[in-house]
Amino acid sequence: MTPKISFRNVRKTFDIAGQTAxxxxxxxxxxxxxxxxxxxxxxxxxxxxxxMNIAAGLTAxxxxxxxxxxxxxxxxxxxxxxxxxxxxxxxxxxxxxxVEFGLKIAGHKRDERRRIADHFIALVGLTDFANSLPxxxxxxxxxRCAIARAYAVNPKILxxxxxxxxxxxxxxxxLQDQLLTMWSKERRTVMFITHDVxxxxxxASRVVVMAARPGRLYKIVNVDLPYPRTEDMRLxxxxxxxxxxxxxxxxxxxxxx
Amino acid sequence: xxVMESENTSGKxxxxxxxxxxxxxxxxxIVAVVFGISMWALVTSYGVVGLPTPLAVARQxxxxxxxxxxxxxxxxxxxxxxxxxxxxxxxxxxxxxxxGWYKVARAIIEPYVQFFxxxxxxxxxxxxxxxxxxxxxxxxxxxxxxxxxSSVVATYQGVISVDRTMINAARVLGANDxxxxxxxxxxxxxxxIMVGVRIxxxxxxxxxxxxxxxxxxSGLGFRMQQAQLYYDLATIFVSLIxxxxxxxxxxxxxxxxxxxxxxxxxxx
Ligand SMILES: Nc1ncnc2c1ncn2[C@@H]1O[C@H](COP(=O)(O)OP(=O)(O)OP(=O)(O)O)[C@@H](O)[C@H]1O
Ligand SMILES: [Mg+2]
Numbered sequence: 272m273t274p275k276i277s278f279r280n281v282r283k284t285f286d287i288a289g290q291t292a293x294x295x296x297x298x299x300x301x302x303x304x305x306x307x308x309x310x311x312x313x314x315x316x317x318x319x320x321x322x323m324n325i326a327a328g329l330t331a332x333x334x335x336x337x338x339x340x341x342x343x344x345x346x347x348x349x350x351x352x353x354x355x356x357x358x359x360x361x362x363x364x365x366x367x368x369x370v371e372f373g374l375k376i377a378g379h380k381r382d383e384r385r386r387i388a389d390h391f392i393a394l395v396g397l398t399d400f401a402n403s404l405p406x407x408x409x410x411x412x413x414x415r416c417a418i419a420r421a422y423a424v425n426p427k428i429l430x431x432x433x434x435x436x437x438x439x440x441x442x443x444x445x446l447q448d449q450l451l452t453m454w455s456k457e458r459r460t461v462m463f464i465t466h467d468v469x470x471x472x473x474x475a476s477r478v479v480v481m482a483a484r485p486g487r488l489y490k491i492v493n494v495d496l497p498y499p500r501t502e503d504m505r506l507x508x509x510x511x512x513x514x515x516x517x518x519x520x521x522x523x524x525x526x527x528x
Numbered sequence: 529x530x531v532m533e534s535e536n537t538s539g540k541x542x543x544x545x546x547x548x549x550x551x552x553x554x555x556x557x558i559v560a561v562v563f564g565i566s567m568w569a570l571v572t573s574y575g576v577v578g579l580p581t582p583l584a585v586a587r588q589x590x591x592x593x594x595x596x597x598x599x600x601x602x603x604x605x606x607x608x609x610x611x612x613x614x615x616x617x618x619x620x621x622x623x624x625x626x627x628g629w630y631k632v633a634r635a636i637i638e639p640y641v642q643f644f645x646x647x648x649x650x651x652x653x654x655x656x657x658x659x660x661x662x663x664x665x666x667x668x669x670x671x672x673x674x675x676x677x678s679s680v681v682a683t684y685q686g687v688i689s690v691d692r693t694m695i696n697a698a699r700v701l702g703a704n705d706x707x708x709x710x711x712x713x714x715x716x717x718x719x720x721i722m723v724g725v726r727i728x729x730x731x732x733x734x735x736x737x738x739x740x741x742x743x744x745x746s747g748l749g750f751r752m753q754q755a756q757l758y759y760d761l762a763t764i765f766v767s768l769i770x771x772x773x774x775x776x777x778x779x780x781x782x783x784x785x786x787x788x789x790x791x792x793x794x795x796x
């Protein structure tokens with residue numbers, strides 16, 4: 272099986288005010304299978320967002336390439352949905368109009384747009400707020416709206432950059448379960464960035480651990496827990512072992528540096 | 529104060545319950561204005577200063593209204609403002625977008641904008657009269673310049689401060705440059721544009737009055753200038769008050785339009 276997403280020796284350097292180039296990402300190699308749920312953890316500044324933006328086609332790599340379905344990524348595409356940490360909803364549009372944004376560009380007719388949008392709005396539990404403006408939503412509701420907006424255009428791949436980072440613990444857990452439920456129904460390929468080791472293990476079939484200075488892939492931890500994941504699993508000994516393994520991998524290189 | 533206590537129904541106030549509701553504020557506004565006019569009446573009726581009484585000014589206003597002079601003056605001034613202002617905004621918005629969107633356009637236009645911004649619009653009048661004659665054109669041109677310069681900068685600021693992530697969000701949903709411009713850049717910079725429109729209208733209004741003082745055959749500024757020759761203080765007051773009221777009304781209209789257009793904004 273060819274991988275859905277393939278990072279081939281991806282390297283990214285930034286020139287900072289004429290100084291020597293700063294290496295944000297060093298020779299990253301990673302294959303993500305079709306329908307796989309991958310999480311990426313690592314210390315701040317290790318290039319997680321950089322890697323994701325390159326896969327999204329929002330940033331060009333300095334060398335190497337990302338392949339999606341064997342085609343080199345040269346720009347954004349509707350088959351890759353992106354959910355940003357800062358929600359990035361359009362504040363002048365209602366929840367429904369936000370969700371319809373991509374559908375309109377894709378050329379869906381009015382009625383169809385509405386039907387699809389309402390389906391995903393219901394899926395994330397925002398039906399009562401379909402006509403509300405983002406400013407009236409809570410952080411968790413904004414995030415759910417962003418998820419519905421990304422889902423609506425039916426991307427085969429979801430790239431999520433710390434989507435639950437700003438949420439309280441309870442909302443976070445609820446959205447994790449909601450995300451897993453949706454994922455198990457539709458089996459999209461997910462690349463999910465997080466700071467939270469617990470979250471990384473709970474969601475993923477594989478956790479990609481990155482290290483900083485230079486940003487690079489440090490280790491891949493396989494999570495051999497069956498889906499569907501349940502809240503009970505979080506308390507199991509396998510889960511805490513995996514969590515410890517990821518934890519050590521995240522902090523080991525930092526301690527060595 | 530005791531009269532207004534009943535307005536304070538929020539029940540949130542701690543300590544001394546000061547009325548803060550919109551109606552209470554309006555009442556305070558009116559009281560303040562009535563107080564100011566009373567002071568004016570008091571001071572002038574004792575001849576403390578050589579100014580006309582409110583009554584004399586009101587009488588003069590009624591006379592001017594009946595002869596139609598007040599209306600024709602106001603219309604002349606308003607007509608100039610709207611022509612110049614509309615032209616200024618109409619050209620400023622696309623130019624501002626151009627400057628924000630294309631770096632090259634910015635590099636070409638910015639020096640001119642920054643330079644002319646430091647010159648008070650009125651200082652252009654001598655030049656405008658010499659080159660454009662003494663009819664309406666130089667006045668409208670100066671007003672155009674005043675509103676153009678303030679709006680172009682605001683629009684440009686709006687475009688360059690559009691959140692990068694918002695543009696990226698549109699791109700990953702499949703938007704091309706044109707769609708991003710129309711559906712993201714334009715609405716996102718609207719609050720900035722409206723600030724520019726408001727400032728532009730304000731500076732247009734002050735510019736028109738001043739321009740009429742210098743060179744005009746009609747308008748509120750012209751009337752004042754005439755009255756000055758005859759020491760006709762009542763007429764000067766009528767003109768001044770009309771200028772203030774009209775300016776206030778225009779500002780409130782822009783504010784009302786703004787609050788409708790940018791109701792989506794997250795106000796701090
Ligand atoms: N546009 C840029 N210009 C210069 N340096 C950049 C730029 N974008 C990122 N970097 C640098 O690249 C490194 C990696 O950034 P990146 O945003 O990918 O980190 P991250 O792993 O997502 O961190 P965090 O967890 O804090 O979000 C950082 O050190 C950052 O300073
Ligand atoms: Mg990041």
